[in-house]
Amino acid sequence: MNHCLKTTLISCLLLLLSIDVMAQHKNNELEFAFGSANGLIKDEVFSPLNYKSSGGTLSLHYSRNTKRDHVFLLSVDLQTLEMSTNVSDQFGSDLVKLNMEAAYLFRLNSTDFRNTSIFLGVDFHSNGNLITYEDEYTLSSSGTYVSHRGIGLQALASHAFKKNAVDLRVKLPVIGKVYRSPYNQFTKTMNDEQLFAFIYKNGDFGAIHNFLNPSVAASISRPLIGKLDIRLGYEIEYLKSSVYQPITNFQGRFLIATSFKF
């Protein structure tokens, strides 16, 4: 069994175990979300052209309220989008966005304000964008990536009504490393076996001045049946990086989520 598989299995086991232990507090929430996404993107390593993107998104979130009413969050977001230009329908490309994070948010206001909660905290995240193009006829291809792994700030405001709750969440990666495609997109040391090693050895310092990636999400939720809630939300994400070569991405996504409280 290779190292990667072992790590994955152990991580899953630990996660299941932790969920089981935490379930005794009855203040955990597991949420599955899906939806649609649209946006604009220009990656100057990939192409000098402006592209539009549209596609689908899937997310899995876990959150837990601690005894002190702070919040611990884990989430994985996947977006798969098709990119197009106004120039030619032959330039269709694919964009995959994969974001993972663990966050801990501290409650700022007193628990006496039962209907309104305001949290501020930090996250450790790994956000990645991968763009690929392939012409099946000529086998001509292209591919670029940008990834940020580091620490960010998050703020969450939540207000509960009789049946519904409204959330507003803001995220801002602050400091970390930016991993970007090489100058000519590919080098000989990036063959299949060494790809991930190459990517994570070739990062550069990234902070707000050269990697700006804020996002804002608003959502409304209400009980569905039993321990299930339903949530509707909309998120806007902006990315502008000047590390190595510029990339700009503006993305909006509409989400429908079901959450299970336990």
Next chain:
Amino acid sequence: MKKFNLILILLGIFTFSIGCEKTILGSDEANNPEHIFELVWTDFDKHYALFEVKNIDWDSLYTVYRPMVTSNTTDDELWEIITGMLQHLDDEHVKMRIPSDDPDNYIEFASGANKNLHALDEFSIELIASDYVEALYQKADFYSYGKLYDHNIGYIHSIAMLGVNPSVIYQSLRELGDVDAIIVDVRNNIGGQDEYSAGFAQAFSDGEHFLYTVQTRNGPNYGDFDAPLSVYSYASKPENYTKPVVLLTDALTISAAEIFTLNMKAFEQVTHIGDTTSGAHSDVGPARFLPNGWTYEYSTMKYLMPDGKSLEGIGIAPDIYVQNSRMDIVNRRDKVLEFAIDFLSDQTPE
């Protein structure tokens, strides 16, 4: 309804913003002949890897070709001007295309390709299948193999260095049985992946040999390259074929097929017969896009031989030069293959 206000505000902001593409991404590239020429010339200037090893004065080509483009230049004229400039690179990995869903309307230019097209008429796999080989078995990977008539010699022809697992060649060697020699024919081989080439050649390896170094351009200056990566042939395996081998090449043995040739030439029992290879070693670079719908690509790497020299645009010379003419093939004779058979017959037991 108030509860939805936040969502509606965000949705409104996004809907408004998505209409402001120029504000967010900046203006799209202009689609006019002069700007397109500038985009192509500059992109090559910043990314093409072989100006120095090919001794090309890219600036002087600009001074020649740029004045030919005006705002009134038609698409056809622009195509002729740009491909005319790229022709000087004499590099078959430099390509320009007008893509189309209709193959009849798909137009492609490859720099320096014309000089090697004669090799298409100097080789025929159909002739070999019908007149020289008992039965030619086709593999899913792009090669076929069989035994020659009247000789205990195996024949393998590869048309492309592509496939899932190059070690499938070992199975073909077992099926050929105890042949006295093998002819490995990579004439008209269009290339593929270097890693596949090295894996395919491993079946004939007599050990690890230093073959070449490869570097990728990593900056705006012509001399900006990453650290050289030394490439060796794969180690020998006990089941390797160690009897005499002839490798056949021609002017259309290109790219990864030339990497295969470099591997094979390093092995003691291999004799290289045929014509000099194409001389296009670099990996093809990424697809590039233009605002008029054209695409292009270029070489981004330089391969240097152990003596430090590049064979880009030069090719790999055979140990013994033999070339078919078009009329040889028309008259159903493959003189190159026949020479290889005679050469091996002299070396192998009756």
